[in-house]
Amino acid sequence: xxxxxxxxxxxxxxxxxxxxxxxxxxxxxxxxxxxxxxxxxxxxxxxxxxxxxxxxxxxxxxxxxxxxxxxxxxxxxxxxxxxxxxxxxxxxxxxxxxxxxxxxxxxxxxxxxxxxxxxxxxxxxxxxxxxxxxxxxxxxxxxxxxxxxxxxxxxxxxxxxxxxxxxxxxxxxxxxxxxxxxxxxxxxxxxxxxxxxxxxxxxxxxxxxxxxxxxx
Numbered sequence: 001x002x003x004x005x006x007x008x009x010x011x012x013x014x015x016x017x018x019x020x021x022x023x024x025x026x027x028x029x030x031x032x033x034x035x036x037x038x039x040x041x042x043x044x045x046x047x048x049x050x051x052x053x054x055x056x057x058x059x060x061x062x063x064x065x066x067x068x069x070x071x072x073x074x075x076x077x078x079x080x081x082x083x084x085x086x087x088x089x090x091x092x093x094x095x096x097x098x099x100x101x102x103x104x105x106x107x108x109x110x111x112x113x114x115x116x117x118x119x120x121x122x123x124x125x126x127x128x129x130x131x132x133x134x135x136x137x138x139x140x141x142x143x144x145x146x147x148x149x150x151x152x153x154x155x156x157x158x159x160x161x162x163x164x165x166x167x168x169x170x171x172x173x174x175x176x177x178x179x180x181x182x183x184x185x186x187x188x189x190x191x192x193x194x195x196x197x198x199x200x201x202x203x204x205x206x207x208x209x210x211x212x213x214x215x216x
Contacts, residue, residue, distance in 0.1 A: 113131035
């Protein structure tokens with residue numbers, strides 16, 4: 001079985017409960033600009049939740065590797081928003097591996113959709129990390145600018161993906177077709193392969209380098 005197929009099977013077995021999105025909710029981290037105290041929050045994460053901090057380090061390294069031109073402040077904010085989202089208390093996972101599968105799929109989508117750039121806007125007016133299509137889903141945002149809020153974009157984007165997973169009978173590839181708006185195998189392959197590559201790197205990498213150290 002290919003790595004991509006493994007990702008699909010395991011993602012479908014996540015056992016995630018996604019609560020309806022409350023309109024106007026943005027969470028504590030309002031976009032890449034609101035990063036005051038981010039270093040202190042990362043330090044607290046390291047002390048209070050070692051598993052989450054480990055995932056944060058993997059995510060940050062991957063963002064640096066995939067989008068080396070992005071400024072460090074934005075990369076730190078995006079990495080923290082991603083792990084905050086995955087560790088959100090409203091999600092329920094049956095195991096640590098299932099959490100990693102969810103994180104991996106998000107990493108695959110965000111890489112392909114926006115290259116981890118929260119300011120990204122497509123020529124079809126899709127916005128933010130998960131390129132949420134503003135004309136279709138604007139009722140879940142208070143303004144176009146809020147679609148670039150890290151937490152809000154991830155919350156709405158993940159809700160959309162969950163909706164499409166249900167409509168596709170938990171078939172990730174078909175859900176990705178719906179997410180894109182077209183049955184494009186190249187897009188689905190890129191997301192699935194990127195997710196599998198991230199997971200493989202997490203499982204194989206001893207992660208010796210600390211946050212703040214220079215890239216090799």
